[in-house]
Amino acid sequence: MDEFPKKLNLFKLVFSGDKSIYKYDNIPEECNDDEFSRKGNVYYSLKRHAGNEIVDFDPYLIRKIIDNEFKNKLKTSGYELQGRYNAYKTSSETDYGIFKLFEGFEYRFIPIKNDLFLSIDFKLVIKTSASIEELSGVSEDLLLGSSVELKDPSLERNKGKLIEICNDECIVKLYGGNRESISSSIVYPLCRPERLRLITRETGNFVDVVGLQRRKSLFHPRRRFSKIKQIVKSLNAENIFPLTIENMTIEMLEEFLPIEEVGYSTEFSPELEPYDTDTSYDGVTLKCDEKLDEPILEFYGGDSYNKPFPTNYPPYSEVETISIRFYFPKEKLTDIQQLTRGLDMYLKRYYNALNVDIDLNPLDYDALDARYVEEIKHSLEHYLRFNDRFEIGVVYVPESMKYRHNSPYYTLKAHFASLGIPTQMITDKSFARSPYSLNYTWFNMCTAIIAKCGGIPWVLKERLEETDIIIGMSSSARLSNIGEDVHENRYVGFANVFNKYGRWCYFCGTANEYDSSAALDQIKEILDDIERYYSTNEYISPKNIVIHNSKRMRYNFERRVYEVVKELFGNDCQCAFITIDESHNYRCFDLTSGDGSLSRGYFIYLNNKEILLSTTGKSELGKRLMGTPRALHIIAHQYPDKFLSLENVAKQVLALTKLNWASITPVQREPVTINYANRLAKIAANIGSEDWKNVGHPLFNRPWFI
Incomplete structure (x- = not known):
């Protein structure tokens, strides 16, 4: 049996050969910047030049140099790099038309005391493979405001924000630069899965990109553990390790860094706690403290429980009278009526509201119509001119509106708030039938409504x-x-x-x-x-x-x-x-916890100022979140x-x-x-x-x- 079943995805680097590190006040003129690593106002290198001062070996001082050599080895081994820390192979490509998926990994070089570790995690890389020119049939408000990549190697800056689309040209605000007019044939949007899903719908080739991402990357902890292990083995098998820099060799061990459970908190003293003495790492294991007790919540009348439970525990501070005004397209009237009946019942039965005044305000325009927002604003201002202010507005918006440029979701939220009225935004998901005897979507809405109307849920x-x-x-x-x-x-x-x-x-x-x-x-x-x-x-x-x-x-x-x-x-x-x-x-793992996750409440000491806290691992509170807890x-x-x-x-x-x-x-x-x-x-x-x-x-x- 493994002596330390708790693990962290850190893999130790072992240094051999000439480990001399030279310190410089400035980079010598004849030298390449990539040969140096800067810390504060001084520079460190593995090369000896005039004006150097030799220092004790500390791999943290040359982390940038190691990172540069690691990137070079990845490139020569057929890997592509995305951003600063993501790597993938094009051979892992799955083509979905306007975008492609690649299986890769995300990495960091992590110093712990005098050792250096490589942190490795599985990463699903999504890359758009259609230019703005090829997406000419997509609504501009889905594309405007997106980050974009310019596929032209002659450009010094190749990323920016899409400001305007003018026929065959795009106006792009380059990051760190000016606005430029650039051919739409070389401008490629960098979209989150939520926005990319909407783009695929408008192209007529719908792909549920969000669901796809979840299926391919939200791994069960034990499966992610195996995936990471495979990636680490492949880095050695493909001869990316060992790295050789000057006369120094760097090898990577394939064992996850073990975590040892200790009892600092039960026998607290300034001498024991890692904050003072930094006993977090002994060269073999990191230390995690005993699992914390679950915090207790307080509700109405001093009642307490370890989680929100509206059916048994009303709000800590109640709201007796609530006036709600709904804004929605006429075709949603039946759904809205069912929702209002549910909210009225829940607010009175479980949240102790004595009076719930609901006013329905159906609108003539479809929610996707640009006039929908203006009609809501006009109706709101007309209402406030002749009536008392209501407590909260409930506004229907299509789910897609969150991801569109100048989104009505945010425009209306801000407009209502500027008039002193909070809002609860609803989408078609709010109307979905609950598979349970209680509707938890309604509970979430009621809790938020109570808070926005001045109550205190717990x-x-x-x-x-x-x-x-x-x-x-x-x-x-x-x-x-x-x-x-x-x-x-x-x-x-x-x-x-x-x-x-x-x-x-x-x-x-x-x-x-x-x-x-x-x-x-x-x-x-x-x-x-x-x-x-x-x-x-x-x-x-x-x-x-x-x-x-x-x-x-x-x-x-x-x-x-x-x-x-x-x-x-x-x-x-x-x-x-x-x-x-x-x-x-x-990523933290516990191979004895059943699902392989590190239970909620454990915290790992990284050093005397840093910890890792597990909040979504296995828990007595119920089902943990999907995938491997972060x-x-x-x-x-x-x-x-x-x-x-x-x-x-x-x-x-x-x-x-x-x-x-x-x-x-x-x-x-x-x-x-x-x-x-x-x-x-x-x-x-x-x-x-x-x-x-x-x-x-x-x-x-x-x-x-x-």
């Missing part, structure tokens, strides 16, 4: 340790390219504020466009808004402040943000910056000193995965801090500047965006 039973306030922040959400400034990339910042029981309190956003040179000013504006909120609504100013972000801040920038926090909340405050990184390809990569930096252990951080993030008021699904991958930020970023990316400026104040204390 909170945590116990407060988060050593935490007064959590700020889910994004300082660079791109506004959509709509209208005359379509070529501009405009950015805004926003934050969602949660209290020590994980309860969402309010939203704030900056109206000013984001400027990287003034990023600190934008964050200061957000934090200033939060300080005013707390000084007005709370008795005690927060002292332990946790900031969640999905994008890592630079150390010096974190320091400057911490100084702003001290200025606003006092010199005695403490601040933790928790990055929940989505850009990794880590752990959360969590990075914690704290100022002025550590006040949260990594166990506290793991508990906090795990608890926050249960506080998404848009769904009663008990197992969710992301903490609500990141989930809500991602939802807002998607909305911000699809509405214009003026709409964005108007949505902040009227609904600052309602989660209108869920």
